[in-house]
Amino acid sequence: MISLDGKVVAVTGGASGIGFATVKLLCTLGAKVSIGDISESGLDTAKEEILRLHPEAMIYTAVVDVRKRVAVDGWIVDTLRWGGTLDGAVNLAGVVGRFEDLRIKDFDESDFDFVMDVNLKGVLNCMRAQINALEGKTGSIVNACSISSLQGVGSDAAYIASKHGVLGLTRLGAIECGSSGIRVNAIAPGIVDTPMLRKSFETRGEISTDHTALNRKGKPEEIANLIAFLLSDCSSFITGACYSIDGGWNC
Numbered sequence: 001m002i003s004l005d006g007k008v009v010a011v012t013g014g015a016s017g018i019g020f021a022t023v024k025l026l027c028t029l030g031a032k033v034s035i036g037d038i039s040e041s042g043l044d045t046a047k048e049e050i051l052r053l054h055p056e057a058m059i060y061t062a063v064v065d066v067r068k069r070v071a072v073d074g075w076i077v078d079t080l081r082w083g084g085t086l087d088g089a090v091n092l093a094g095v096v097g098r099f100e101d102l103r104i105k106d107f108d109e110s111d112f113d114f115v116m117d118v119n120l121k122g123v124l125n126c127m128r129a130q131i132n133a134l135e136g137k138t139g140s141i142v143n144a145c146s147i148s149s150l151q152g153v154g155s156d157a158a159y160i161a162s163k164h165g166v167l168g169l170t171r172l173g174a175i176e177c178g179s180s181g182i183r184v185n186a187i188a189p190g191i192v193d194t195p196m197l198r199k200s201f202e203t204r205g206e207i208s209t210d211h212t213a214l215n216r217k218g219k220p221e222e223i224a225n226l227i228a229f230l231l232s233d234c235s236s237f238i239t240g241a242c243y244s245i246d247g248g249w250n251c
């Protein structure tokens with residue numbers, strides 16, 4: 001049985017989609033959850049909904065832009081003050097940029113910088129603060145990769161490059177932190193029904209799941225299950241891994 005009883009977990013992007021489903025599950029499993037997200041209204045709604053479902057849930061929320069190192073450091077310090085310790089972290093804050101298909105030959109520098117800043121530098125800022133906070137303790141960090149970390153389909157240069165980068169940071173983090181007892185893993189979701197995906201489909205058109213083994217979109221709750229497993233002691237011998245969770249995208 002997976003238990004996260006009393007563990008303090010910091011989650012970015014927890015106000016929406018996969019992050020929100022993850023926070024809900026972690027609270028159910030007994031964790032104390034600190035959510036960092038750029039959307040103040042999203043945080044308020046998420047907290048209200050979770051407390052409605054689990055009145056006993058221990059949640060701390062902070063408006064944080066993961067692109068800003070000082071803001072991320074401050075959030076993790078506040079999380080330590082609030083929770084007394086840090087046991088795990090989930091880095092899910094992400095964007096898909098301008099919501100249109102940009103080919104490499106047409107790519108826009110400002111859009112590329114924006115996506116790289118949130119998706120890649122944001123994860124680096126978070127990992128840096130989290131690893132420092134975990135120093136001297138065991139812990140588990142889970143990063144958001146994507147099918148776009150493993151192949152060149154389904155998105156634009158900025159998103160693909162950023163998500164390949166997150167896989168690299170995950171592997172490097174695992175190597176650097178393994179001897180300290182900190183595990184670092186990634187999840188690589190396929191098509192998951194979230195606000196990000198719906199907004200992207202509106203402008204780019206739907207990506208078909210016809211070729212996948214399960215022939216459907218994933219639910220955020222299904223991704224949350226894998227994240228909870230990777231945070232828990234049930235995955236104690238797993239590090240540096242990137243788990244595909246995509247309904248059989250490549251079968």
Ligand SMILES: NC(=O)c1ccc[n+]([C@@H]2O[C@H](COP(=O)([O-])OP(=O)(O)OC[C@H]3O[C@@H](n4cnc5c(N)ncnc54)[C@H](O)[C@@H]3O)[C@@H](O)[C@H]2O)c1
Nearest residue numbers: 013016017018037038065066093094144146189192194196
């Ligand atoms: N939905 C999918 O199909 C899918 C597939 C593969 C990977 N992913 C990845 O999973 C993660 C979660 O995606 P989702 O679909 O749940 O998206 P979502 O848009 O529903 O949620 C993303 C959250 O990140 C927050 N955020 C955005 N920029 C931020 C910033 N600068 N600082 C702090 N928070 C910020 C948003 O406010 C939002 O709450 C992302 O990293 C995404 O790339 C999603």
